[in-house]
Amino acid sequence: MANTIDLKPVSEFISEDAPARYVYDMSPEKHEIALSTHDLQVYYGDNLALSEGDLAFERYKITSLIGASGSGKSTFLRSLNRMNDGVATVKGNITYRGVDINTKAIDVYEMRRHIGMVFQRPNPFAKSIYNNITFALTQRGVTDKQELDEIVETSLRQAALWDEVKDELNKSALALSGGQAQRLVIARALALKPDILLLDEPSSALDPISSAQVEDTLLELKNQYTIIIVTHNMQQAARISDYTAFFHMGKVIEYDLTRKIFTRPKVALTNDYISGNFG
Amino acid sequence: MNAKTADKLATGIIYTISGIVALILVAMLSFILVRGVPHLSWHFLTSPAKAFEAGGGIGIQLFNSFYLLLLTMLISFPIALAAAIYLNEYARKGRFTTIVRTAIEILSSLPSVVVGLFGFLLFVVKFHFGFSILSGAIALTFFNLPLLTRSIETSLAQIPNLQREAGSALGLSRWETVIHVILPAAVPSIVTGVVLSAGRVFGEAAALIYTAGQSAPALNFGDWNPFNISSPLNPMRPAETLAVHIWKINSEGIMPDVSAVSAGASAVLIIVVLLFNVSARKLGAMLHKKLTSA
Numbered sequence: 122m123a124n125t126i127d128l129k130p131v132s133e134f135i136s137e138d139a140p141a142r143y144v145y146d147m148s149p150e151k152h153e154i155a156l157s158t159h160d161l162q163v164y165y166g167d168n169l170a171l172s173e174g175d176l177a178f179e180r181y182k183i184t185s186l187i188g189a190s191g192s193g194k195s196t197f198l199r200s201l202n203r204m205n206d207g208v209a210t211v212k213g214n215i216t217y218r219g220v221d222i223n224t225k226a227i228d229v230y231e232m233r234r235h236i237g238m239v240f241q242r243p244n245p246f247a248k249s250i251y252n253n254i255t256f257a258l259t260q261r262g263v264t265d266k267q268e269l270d271e272i273v274e275t276s277l278r279q280a281a282l283w284d285e286v287k288d289e290l291n292k293s294a295l296a297l298s299g300g301q302a303q304r305l306v307i308a309r310a311l312a313l314k315p316d317i318l319l320l321d322e323p324s325s326a327l328d329p330i331s332s333a334q335v336e337d338t339l340l341e342l343k344n345q346y347t348i349i350i351v352t353h354n355m356q357q358a359a360r361i362s363d364y365t366a367f368f369h370m371g372k373v374i375e376y377d378l379t380r381k382i383f384t385r386p387k388v389a390l391t392n393d394y395i396s397g398n399f400g
Numbered sequence: 401m402n403a404k405t406a407d408k409l410a411t412g413i414i415y416t417i418s419g420i421v422a423l424i425l426v427a428m429l430s431f432i433l434v435r436g437v438p439h440l441s442w443h444f445l446t447s448p449a450k451a452f453e454a455g456g457g458i459g460i461q462l463f464n465s466f467y468l469l470l471l472t473m474l475i476s477f478p479i480a481l482a483a484a485i486y487l488n489e490y491a492r493k494g495r496f497t498t499i500v501r502t503a504i505e506i507l508s509s510l511p512s513v514v515v516g517l518f519g520f521l522l523f524v525v526k527f528h529f530g531f532s533i534l535s536g537a538i539a540l541t542f543f544n545l546p547l548l549t550r551s552i553e554t555s556l557a558q559i560p561n562l563q564r565e566a567g568s569a570l571g572l573s574r575w576e577t578v579i580h581v582i583l584p585a586a587v588p589s590i591v592t593g594v595v596l597s598a599g600r601v602f603g604e605a606a607a608l609i610y611t612a613g614q615s616a617p618a619l620n621f622g623d624w625n626p627f628n629i630s631s632p633l634n635p636m637r638p639a640e641t642l643a644v645h646i647w648k649i650n651s652e653g654i655m656p657d658v659s660a661v662s663a664g665a666s667a668v669l670i671i672v673v674l675l676f677n678v679s680a681r682k683l684g685a686m687l688h689k690k691l692t693s694a
Contacts, residue, residue, distance in 0.1 A: 202569070230571040230572065233568065234571040244566040256570075257572055260572060
């Protein structure tokens with residue numbers, strides 16, 4: 122694979138006076154920004170779980186969020202489409218298409234159709250494969266059978282599941298294997314034609330083969346979707362993402378092009394993490 | 401005593417105790433069935449009771465029991481479902497929720513005879529419903545509501561949160577997720593709970609003695625207009641149920657074959673309740689299988 126990255130320890134690159142933080146300058150002149158956050162803070166009760174969340178995500182790229190458990194990366198991700206509503210307090214701005222979506226005035230249900238999400242454990246509905254994909258659409262008034270059929274086929278193809286299930290679309294989705302179920306869930310999210318796809322450790326509950334299939338799927342999807350993925354698997358981050366953000370103790374420590382993060386990180390802490398010294 | 405002996409001893413004691421529980425049930429069931437089943441016949445199951453002569457049946461009481469059960473479920477299921485959805489899907493921890501939960505707990509521990517007397521004062525006397533199926537159904541609703549609510553709530557709570565997250569991540573509102581995702585997934589276990597509670601309602605006597613009454617007027621099974629007094633469907637007629645009938649004839653029955661009628665009626669009651677229990681599990685398992693496979 123062209124973008125495979127050599128993961129040997131890179132401590133020799135880190136100078137003595139490494140900066141404490143480094144955030145890549147995603148200038149709007151040079152990059153098309155799909156989503157950006159400004160001063161994002163997340164509280165669980167009085168507990169500050171995330172601060173200094175300033176990130177911009179480039180369109181049609183894959184961005185990985187890495188960091189140890191409890192570093193705030195999932196909290197950050199779940200804030201992006203307001204899945205933390207009612208769970209945590211999120212302060213700050215999340216800008217999508219020039220609009221701050223972290224305000225009361227936003228219709229979160231409508232917004233989530235543009236910013237979809239896939240979770241760690243596959244969560245298909247207790248419905249048929251077909252209905253899993255069409256359900257959210259029919260709730261929004263898409264009832265034309267032919268249109269639905271097309272959407273089902275397209276999204277299952279995009280999720281690389283079509284060939285495996287095309288003859289049993291009426292089978293219960295609960296009968297699928299873990300890897301198939303996760304790809305079905307991705308297809309289900311894609312059926313709404315979102316702009317941005319958020320994935321929270323989508324392959325950590327899967328075996329290596331299914332995991333590789335999900336990765337291939339994501340690489341395919343990159344041409345049409347902006348993807349932000351939380352992962353514990355650093356090889357995965359290195360393999361599939363264009364940008365990587367390293368989270369530590371609720372802060373973004375370093376955000377840069379993936380190849381830079383994995384070959385010559387600017388911050389000593391990042392280097393410690395990717396070379397396996399903690400986390 | 402070393403760990404291994406202690407374990408063996410404890411296992412032995414637990415097995416014995418469980419065995420005793422099962423034995424009590426088996427003994428009671430076989431006593432009732434052995435005594436009652438020989439008296440069962442189509443005639444016994446379908447003909448009306450006789451007060452002074454032998455050869456009466458339990459037809460009307462049996463019908464009353466099922467009709468009362470149906471009405472009770474029609475009233476209590478929607479209320480229990482709504483309450484359970486509120487408690488499990490919407491309620492946040494707070495004073496109001498605590499009060500509701502405490503109320504349900506207290507309601508479920510009220511003795512059924514108290515519920516019956518309350519129903520007598522309020523519905524039979526105050527609201528002039530008289531001894532009627534309606535009074536009985538409302539009293540049974542009070543009796544059934546807390547258990548049914550609790551059982552539906554448990555069914556909903558068993559659906560993993562992942563399903564709710566899946567719904568909201570697709571831009572579905574909480575209501576849409578509850579109605580179209582959570583409820584369908586919970587149907588097998590809700591059905592099991594409903595049928596099990598139906599078994600309990602079917603066998604209830606104390607709450608009905610002063611509400612649905614202790615008399616079973618003759619019914620005209622050719623008349624299905626619910627406004628006619630002799631129609632089986634009339635909810636305002638007094639309706640002695642099977643369980644009440646058993647209590648009644650055992651305390652003041654004067655027909656010559658009273659012990660045979662009592663034994664037969666008890667056997668029927670037990671068989672129906674057993675059928676409810678078995679079918680509840682079968683039905684739940686069947687629906688679950690249907691939902692999770694082809």
